[in-house]
Amino acid sequence: MVVVIALIGADLRYNKLQAARSVLDSLAAPIFWVANLPTRLSEWTETHTQSRTQLLESNDRLRRENLILQGRSQQMASLQGENVRLRKLLNSSALLRDDVLVAELIGVSPDPERLQLVLNKGESDGVFVGQPLIDADGLMGQIVAVSRGSSRALLVTDVTHSVPVQVNRNGVRAIAEGSGELGTLEVRHVSSNTDIQVGDLLVTSGLGGRFPEGYPVGVVTVVERDPGETFARVLAVPSAALDRTRHVLLVFTTRKTQED
Numbered sequence: 001m002v003v004v005i006a007l008i009g010a011d012l013r014y015n016k017l018q019a020a021r022s023v024l025d026s027l028a029a030p031i032f033w034v035a036n037l038p039t040r041l042s043e044w045t046e047t048h049t050q051s052r053t054q055l056l057e058s059n060d061r062l063r064r065e066n067l068i069l070q071g072r073s074q075q076m077a078s079l080q081g082e083n084v085r086l087r088k089l090l091n092s093s094a095l096l097r098d099d100v101l102v103a104e105l106i107g108v109s110p111d112p113e114r115l116q117l118v119l120n121k122g123e124s125d126g127v128f129v130g131q132p133l134i135d136a137d138g139l140m141g142q143i144v145a146v147s148r149g150s151s152r153a154l155l156v157t158d159v160t161h162s163v164p165v166q167v168n169r170n171g172v173r174a175i176a177e178g179s180g181e182l183g184t185l186e187v188r189h190v191s192s193n194t195d196i197q198v199g200d201l202l203v204t205s206g207l208g209g210r211f212p213e214g215y216p217v218g219v220v221t222v223v224e225r226d227p228g229e230t231f232a233r234v235l236a237v238p239s240a241a242l243d244r245t246r247h248v249l250l251v252f253t254t255r256k257t258q259e260d
Helices: 002-014 018-094 253-259
Strands: 100-108 116-119 132-134 139-146 151-155 162-167 173-178 185-188 201-204 216-224 233-238 247-251
Touching (some): 162 216, 185 216
Antiparallel strands (some): 132 139, 132 247, 162 173, 162 201, 216 233
16 A cells, blocks of 8 residues: 555656556557447448438439429520510511401311411400411411300411412512411412512412401422423412411401401
């Protein structure tokens, strides 16, 4: 007991055992590290598992948010496109000399051989059979059936549709008939020696009183002259966007002309 007290006293007063304690601490450190390894491993595993789970949850949340944002972005792009088309349509109506009514496409004919549209305007809105239908770029067709709240329009490219036209460049008259294909018009009764060229703009001639004069109908894309044929083969692409337009204009000049 005396010896222990003496050693402690020597350690406190003279720091004689410092070197021995350092050696013992060095020897004991690996033992403590190994003894504490299971606890540290458990903590690391728990932390790693939580971090991985949180990362997966975060990634899943970000994917959902990205999908929602993409959907909203698509809707905004659609609305912006629709606003541009409506603005263009309304601007075109401001340049017309005729009274017009804006209508919206609500359906198409289920018969692939009939190129017809269903509109949300009808008899209660003053719509009538034979009324011209246009968009911001040109003539689309005419109304062929009317009910109280809706109407059905026949497109210019339907095989049963025809419209008197003239070449805007020189006034040459012809008939533009539907080919049954949405993007093609056939120009009839054009003599082989007639001055008509690829790129010529065809407009309504006003003959017959059905369509007002001066509305764009199509642009000539094909002119074929066979020396053995009396008439040339002439094709045109419609000016109106028949496959993309959602809002259209119904023109009232025809009814006014007929009533007057």
